[in-house]
Amino acid sequence: MAPHAGGDSSSSSSSSSDKYKPQDAVHAALTMGALFGTGGLFLAAVKTSLEKKHVGPWAVFSKHGNIAATFTAVGSVYEFSRVASANLREKNDHYNNAIAGAFGGAVLGLRAGRIPAILGYGALMSVTSAVFEYTGGRIQGAGRNPDVDEFERKEMLRKRYRRPVEETIAEIGEGRSIKLPGYDERRAQRLKEAYGFEVKPVCADPERA
DSSP states (O other), X not given: OHXXXXXXXXXXXXXXXXXXXXXXXXHHHHHHHHHHHHHHHHHHHHXXXXXXXXXXXXXXXXXXXXXXXXXXXXHHHHHHHHHHHHHHHTOOSHHHHHHHHHHHHHHHHTTTTOHHHHHHHHHHHHHHHHHHHHTTSSTTOSOOOTTSOHHHHHHHHHHHHOOOHHHHHHHHOSBTTBOOTTHHHHHHHHHHHHHXXXXXXXXXXXXXX
């Protein structure tokens, strides 16, 4: 029984290792820091261009360089915390984003230099990041399942929301090229009831006439 139990434990450990592959937290932090730093540098350049006084191009770094530095620090700390948390927990879920948001928000709150600001920014960014990841990590919502054929998915949606033709005709009425079988007979009967004269139904099939 002992070897069998050992085999189960080894298989379970191998399956758990297959589910998650550790990532390089330092490389991810450097990449995200460079990305955020570029965005911060762009905002610093925009803010410099809006200055009323004439300033040189180096004002982007000398006067508003703290914006780029803050963006770089927030992006680096956020991504490092997220990947490090995923490596420690061996899971990729929204809890990693919550932890990373807390650290990233705390770095953002350091600019204020007050404990309430650090805690507030950390909590706000933590909740926002976790909710965003929990709902699919996309602005338009959760991504589509790659295992589901796109044609079958659209056909299923059409069948789900398609209205019966009888219901549509009952709402808008017959006519205007919308005709059910027996339309000419019903039209003749309505004309007879309304105006008192008979109209011979038009038969589309000459053999039936």
